[in-house]
Amino acid sequence: MTVPTIQTAGLTKGYGDICALKPLDLQVAEGEWLSVMGHSGSGKSTLMNLVGGLDRPSGGSLSVGGQDLSALSEDGLARFRREFVGIIFQQHHLVPYLSAVENVMLSQYFHSVPDEAEARLALERVGLGHRLKNRPGELSGGEQQRVCIARAIINSPKLLLGDEPTGNLDHKSTVMVLELLKELRAEDRFTVVLVTHNEEVAAWGDRTIYLDDGVLVREERLRS
């Protein structure tokens, strides 16, 4: 049995008086695809940000990829993010003045050295080989999200996080994005954690957890 990619014990997060995440014990195995569901304000994004090293826990332990995140410095967390995690947001969050390929290269630049050929290849993998030079404003929502996926996987992360990555997409684009993620995971063997409001999207995962008011209330295994 290998070490789980994500392991939390009594993990909490509070914002002032608000307790966004009540003590949470969670394990996500290497290569697993976990879906996170729950109504608005239930703490899904909070959990995501903690696991992605974008925010710090208020209490409990949090280990991702064998690293104790609460022990890392600010720059240590940045390093963890660029080396270990790929993140896809609901809003596309691309740099508006850079072309698709440059947006992907930006991630390489922070990670190590930009490599245009490799960035091109990543965009080809997400089916955007023909839109390399376009700026985000010239791409459709689904295309932008695929650029984000290419950017998220370019540095071969061990963990891919998506906070409602298909929230703004129509059904067809959603299926396309999920299909793409599934393929990429099959090839690159990374762990996936996807936040979603949509049962159908959640069903693409191996397991779904349900949060309610910061508490893990239900868990459903779909496949192993």
Next chain:
Amino acid sequence: MLFRILKNSFLKRPKAVVLVFISIAMGAAVATAFLGIAGEVSHKMALELRSYGANILLEPAAVEGGGYLRETDLPKIKTVFWKYNITGFAPYLFGVADLSANGKKERAVVSGTWFAKQLEVPGEEASVQGIRGIAPWWEVNGRWPEGPDEAVVGASLAKRLNVGLGSEVGATVRGRAARFRVAGVVTTGGFEEEQLFAPLVTVQDFLGKPGQVSRVLVSALTVPMDDFGRKDPNSMSKDEYEKWYCTAYVTSVAKNVEEVMAGSRAKPIWQIASAEGALLKKLNAVMLLLTVLALGASASAVSTSLMASMAERSSEIALMKAMGADRFQVAAIFLGEVLIVSTAGGFFGYLAGNQLAALISHSVFNSAIASPLWLFPTAIVSAFLVALAGSVAPLRRALNIEAVRVLKG
């Protein structure tokens, strides 16, 4: 990649970039202009001040026994090491004589001097030396003497003798006699108003002291005295002495002149020299202060416009952070932009500042100035300083952006 980011970000936000560029260029321009004319201003001011009197007095070293200096040594003053700092000089030969005019008798000092003597020194530029050059504030009612028997009479002596323009004044001393025609009556506000001034040769003849001079007043451009300048040259090491000699302290220029005038001793006339130095120091301080203020103002303008563009770019920075950019990488992008803009701003500021300096110099002093070589690096460096100072607050803000809050979905 950094280059691509910078290039695209410039192209995307030309207004913000131009704003920062203008702030920096203006600061650099003002700094260039001020610093460029500062040297010019102190030089010109020194010249103006210099016209308020001589600052070195040459006397015979042996005071007893009525020592005298030699008139033939005078041209050598134009050949000394500091000759270009010496703006003028005038010799004097004094004697007390009995004067009479219109039946009135007075005992007074008769002073032989140069008024405006054409001086030709082999190997040097011809110049005009004398009282008119070193004491331009003397007010002459009438005109300066031209003939050998013409004189100007101090206003108060003229009153006592009851003489005016065209009067004749008789003078006797130890059985010798001379007659002077009054060409002008002079008001100086000082002891000179009690004297009669006539051409040096005439007075030498009258007093029976051919070729002799009692004292020489020299007007020289000098640097303000400092602690080193106040040290006793006799106790200096060879190197120190050399440095002292090669700095235009009033004492070292005096020493310089003393060396060419046989049997002389040179004394700085302190009050004027030090007041002048202090004034120039203040003037320079004011120029520097204005420069610093201008740079400060442009730094705060830079800061303001960077802050504004920072607000606009916070999501972009948050995104970079989420992608794993650490503080150093964020700062590199930010400072890279600032560096490029400030180099360009410094360059254009330098060009504009030079024009400005030329304009100011032309309209205030009516002269062209040569901009010193160090001005260019100074302009660039001050642009950098302005940019860096203006970047502190925006950069801190950029580094403190919390990715989570900005990117909230």
